[in-house]
Amino acid sequence: MQNAATESDLALRRRHAEDAVAAAMLATRSVHDLPGEIRGLLKDDRSPVTVADFAAQAVVVMSLRESAGGSIRLVGEEHPDALRGEEGRPLLEAVVAAVRTARPEADADIVLDAVAAGTAEPGPEGFWTLDPVDGTKGFLRRQQYAIALGWIEDGVPQAGAVGCPHLPEGHSGDVSVADPVGCLASAHAGGGATMRTPDGEAASIHAEAWREGDPIRCCESVESGHSKQDRTAAVLEACGGRGEPVRLDSQCKYVVVARGQAHAYLRMPTRADYVERIWDHAAGSLVATEAGAVVTDIDGRPLDFRHGRGLERNRGIVCASAALHPRLIAAIANV
Numbered sequence: 001m002q003n004a005a006t007e008s009d010l011a012l013r014r015r016h017a018e019d020a021v022a023a024a025m026l027a028t029r030s031v032h033d034l035p036g037e038i039r040g041l042l043k044d045d046r047s048p049v050t051v052a053d054f055a056a057q058a059v060v061v062m063s064l065r066e067s068a069g070g071s072i073r074l075v076g077e078e079h080p081d082a083l084r085g086e087e088g089r090p091l092l093e094a095v096v097a098a099v100r101t102a103r104p105e106a107d108a109d110i111v112l113d114a115v116a117a118g119t120a121e122p123g124p125e126g127f128w129t130l131d132p133v134d135g136t137k138g139f140l141r142r143q144q145y146a147i148a149l150g151w152i153e154d155g156v157p158q159a160g161a162v163g164c165p166h167l168p169e170g171h172s173g174d175v176s177v178a179d180p181v182g183c184l185a186s187a188h189a190g191g192g193a194t195m196r197t198p199d200g201e202a203a204s205i206h207a208e209a210w211r212e213g214d215p216i217r218c219c220e221s222v223e224s225g226h227s228k229q230d231r232t233a234a235v236l237e238a239c240g241g242r243g244e245p246v247r248l249d250s251q252c253k254y255v256v257v258a259r260g261q262a263h264a265y266l267r268m269p270t271r272a273d274y275v276e277r278i279w280d281h282a283a284g285s286l287v288a289t290e291a292g293a294v295v296t297d298i299d300g301r302p303l304d305f306r307h308g309r310g311l312e313r314n315r316g317i318v319c320a321s322a323a324l325h326p327r328l329i330a331a332i333a334n335v
Contacts, residue, residue: 010159010188017149017161018186020063022198023102024056024147025163030101053078055098056132056147058114062103073127076118126153131279135250142178146250150282155306159188160283164252169197171261175248185255187290207293208260210324215243219253219265231268238331254284257319258291267317275310294325298332
């Protein structure tokens, strides 16, 4: 159990995460007005990266530095090399313009320095980890994506926020359609989970209880390559029946489970050597856990954030309401 001083410190980090993510949401929204050819390019691994990824990382670093009154350790996803030199100038100019929607004082040097500051390595002391645009393909489709910022201490996420710029705050509304306001969920260890609009009041959120016999509503990725959807369907049928899936990208899935809009989120490994990245799960798993869900890998092991940038000791993800989680683990073992 957290003592009073630690609880206060984690609550402060949570507020810092909320402020940083809310500012980054402004920057990513502005990118949709840019021409398509500058919005997206490909990383070396052929996954898309956008102006929004770089802008969000820069804004988060600038905000956290201001909150902390100095230097920070942030393990982010983006590297500034693509922004350097004559070849990178058009992209850098677009990133600076996006950053200025949230941080008007930004210039090219400030942005390059801020993006570079997000390339730290994990350490034994506490550190931040960031996915500046989780669900980049969802972003490019103008559907769901997330800005996910988590504070990790002693190998465990302890505070964080997940900004969902296109996700409706309430349960109504089609998640395949971009909401004009979006929402922001946050949590810290022992402090519960809340959700609000970027400028609104926070309200507590809770994972929905599942009762035996109920069809299981499960979050699934829009991109079928992100998880074995046929295996997911078999697991749900083994647990009593598959309900209508909620299809969306990114750590928004954790938020949807945390607020009771779905019973579960399963991420079944697509290949034996795949390793999940810490920034893809730190903030979202904490929000879901603090809302009363249970989050483990597919073998029922807690997520272990002590091994660098990857969840090296884990396979896949199971996030579900407390009553359903053990049933899913057993079904996965059988399937």
